[in-house]
Amino acid sequence: MLQPVEKHSGVPAYVQIIHMIKKEILMGYLTESSRLPPVRELATIFEVNINTVLKSLDKMAQEEIVQSEQGIGYFIRKTQDVNDEAMPVLRETIRRLKTYGIGLEMTKLLIEELWRTENG
Amino acid sequence: MLQPVEKHSGVPAYVQIIHMIKKEILMGYLTESSRLPPVRELATIFEVNINTVLKSLDKMAQEEIVQSEQGIGYFIRKTQDVNDEAMPVLRETIRRLKTYGIGLEMTKLLIEELWRTENG
DNA sequence: CATAGTGTTCTATTTAATTATAACACTAAT
DNA sequence: ATTAGTGTTATAATTAAATAGAACACTATG
Numbered sequence: 001m002l003q004p005v006e007k008h009s010g011v012p013a014y015v016q017i018i019h020m021i022k023k024e025i026l027m028g029y030l031t032e033s034s035r036l037p038p039v040r041e042l043a044t045i046f047e048v049n050i051n052t053v054l055k056s057l058d059k060m061a062q063e064e065i066v067q068s069e070q071g072i073g074y075f076i077r078k079t080q081d082v083n084d085e086a087m088p089v090l091r092e093t094i095r096r097l098k099t100y101g102i103g104l105e106m107t108k109l110l111i112e113e114l115w116r117t118e119n120g
Numbered sequence: 121m122l123q124p125v126e127k128h129s130g131v132p133a134y135v136q137i138i139h140m141i142k143k144e145i146l147m148g149y150l151t152e153s154s155r156l157p158p159v160r161e162l163a164t165i166f167e168v169n170i171n172t173v174l175k176s177l178d179k180m181a182q183e184e185i186v187q188s189e190q191g192i193g194y195f196i197r198k199t200q201d202v203n204d205e206a207m208p209v210l211r212e213t214i215r216r217l218k219t220y221g222i223g224l225e226m227t228k229l230l231i232e233e234l235w236r237t238e239n240g
Numbered sequence: 241c242a243t244a245g246t247g248t249t250c251t252a253t254t255t256a257a258t259t260a261t262a263a264c265a266c267t268a269a270t
Numbered sequence: 271a272t273t274a275g276t277g278t279t280a281t282a283a284t285t286a287a288a289t290a291g292a293a294c295a296c297t298a299t300g
Contacts, residue, residue, distance in 0.1 A: 001236075008256090012287065015130040023233045026226065038246060049289045054248080071246050071296035082230065083220035090227075093213045094234050100203035104235050106146065107210075108228055110202065113143045114214050115224045116121075128286085132257065158276060169259045174278085191266035191276050 002037075004047040013048050017056040020046075022065070025079050036066065036074040122157075124167040133168050137176040140166075142185070145199050156186065156194040 002024065005016040024030040036042065039057070043050040057074055060066045067077040097107055122144065125136040144150040156162065159177070163170040177194055180186045187197040217227055 010132060010135040012130060012132075014287080019229060019232075023229050026229055027233060039248095040246085051290085052288060055287085068247065069297090070248080071298080073246065080226060082226070083222065086217060086220050086222055086230070087234075089213060089216055090230055090234055091238060093209060094231065094238055096209055097206060098238075100206050102203065102206055104232065106200060106202070107231065107235075109139060109143050109146055110206070110210055111214065111227065111231070112139075112224065113147060114207075114210055115227075118211060118214055118218075134257080159278095160276085171260090172258060175257085188277065189267090190278075191268080193276065 002042075002045050004045070013046070013052050014055040014059070017042075017046055017048070017053065018060060021056070021060065025065070025076060026082060030076050030079075032076055032079045034076050035072075036076070038073060122162075122165050124165070133166070133172050134175040134179070137162075137166055137168070137173065138180060141176070141180065145185070145196060146202055148199075150196050150199075152196055152199045154196050155192075156196070158193060 002020055005013040007013070009016070011019075021030070021036070030036070036057075037045065039050055039053050042053045046053065057066060057068065061068060065076070065078050066074050068074050094107075102110075122140055125133040127133070129136070131139075141150070141156070150156070156177075157165065159170055159173050162173045166173065177186060177188065181188060185196070185198050186194050188194050214227075222230075
């Protein structure tokens with residue numbers, strides 16, 4: 001779901017844009033070879049300057065996630081596929097965490113911390 | 121685990137500092153009323169200027185997570201407690217995700233997306 | 241070949257984040 | 271009172287992020 005970035009959120013706009021596009025890919029809404037909206041339209045959607053959009057796309061091009069074609073558009077190059085079993089597991093985990101009254105920020109912090117801590 | 125911030129990581133230094141301190145609290149390494157290292161020492165640990173540390177602490181003071189005492193130090197004011205059942209659930213989920221070959225970044229993106237999506 | 245729609249490049253400006261440096265003020269202990 | 275250790279405040283300078291605006295270049299189509 002592409003939407004305006006949150007300004008002054010502590011996350012640079014160009015990073016938020018990268019995250020949103022990556023999420024679209026992960027969720028399967030953007031598939032291999034599919035075209036992104038034109039950069040000027042993306043700038044309108046995200047409510048940022050076109051240069052900020054280009055910065056995001058440049059980074060993703062470096063990661064070989066998207067690819068530009070002069071005069072045509074930006075295309076999805078690589079789709080990371082998520083293991084089929086992963087989604088139900090995550091959904092169930094999120095359901096439980098919400099039951100426990102744990103919020104998204106706390107969850108993200110805990111996961112980052114446990115990810116390092118856990119062996120494997 | 122307090123350690124140097126990552127520069128040019130796409131996350132402002134002051135935000136990284138907040139995250140690290142919050143994690144310490146969540147993991148129970150910093151408990152209610154316990155004192156943080158002196159601000160100058162924190163600046164050395166995080167490898168940033170003292171002003172950047174102060175910015176982080178100011179934000180956390182506004183959230184009522186820490187509290188300063190002039191001439192003495194900064195203290196933990198509020199510890200968010202994590203439901204006892206949550207940790208094992210998260211550990212198990214992380215173990216599985218790693219088995220599936222899913223990385224931390226992808227996990228965070230999926231969780232952010234599913235958190236919004238799921239009803240509840 | 242003209243045009244509309246696209247990406248690309250460039251320069252300048254503004255705003256946010258970070259650093260550097262210094263001085264000041266409170267607290268506890270001597 | 272003095273001192274060492276602490277937080278506080280202030281100013282200036284630097285760097286990174288974001289904006290603004292314009293011009294350029296490629297592609298497909300009529």
